Amino acid sequence: MTRTLAYPAAAPEAAVEYFGAELGFEVDPDDLVQDLEAGRTEGYVVVExxxxxxxxxxxxxxxxxxxxxxxxxxxxKHLDRDLVYVCYCESAVCNAATKGALKLAELGFKVKRLSGGITGWIAAGYPVEGSTAGTTEPGIRCAC
Structure with missing residues (x-):
């Protein structure tokens, strides 16, 4: 038996439920940058x-x-409860986005997490603002 198939694949119906739910919790940098560049920013806020x-x-x-x-x-209390708050942090190994999304959800806000954080965003070549914008200075760290 192969390691790949050591555990049987889920039934298609279960896979639809599982992966559909997963996409309800995360957005990837490619989808977000396409929306931002097209000016499609209604309904959500990007949160560091x-x-x-x-x-x-x-x-x-x-x-x-x-x-x-x-x-x-x-x-x-000033935040709009009708919006989705897309949380991000440093990277996949930093959990500040998860902690932020959890706190916002506990407070009654709708949330998603950006996959890969700011390092994934930068690695994909997407634009950044801030003191290091346009430089090659690495300097990104957890800073939780």
Missing amino acids: TRAPEAFAHARIPGAVNLPYRNLTAEST
């Missing part, structure tokens, strides 16, 4: 969940900074 210094260093154009450590009912 790391510390303000990380946000100042490099961020997705148009993103807002909502550090996950500061998310409370009081700090989010």
Whole structure:
């Protein structure tokens, strides 16, 4: 028996449910950049969940900074509850986006997470704003 098939594949109906649910939780950089470049920004906000210094260093154009450590009912009372908040952080090995999405969801907001974080975004060649925009300085770090 192959390792690939050591566990049988799920039934198509189960796969539809599973993968459909997974896409309800995440968006990939390619889909997001296409929407941003086409001006399709209605219905969602891109949220950097790391510390303000990380946000100042490099961020997705148009993103807002909502550090996950500061998310409370009081700090989010001005946010529109009809929008989806697309959270991102440093990378797939940083969980600030997950922590931010969890806190926002606990506060009653609709959320998604951006796959790969800002490092995945930059690796794909997409534009950034901030103090390192247009440079080759690596300097991206967790900064949770």
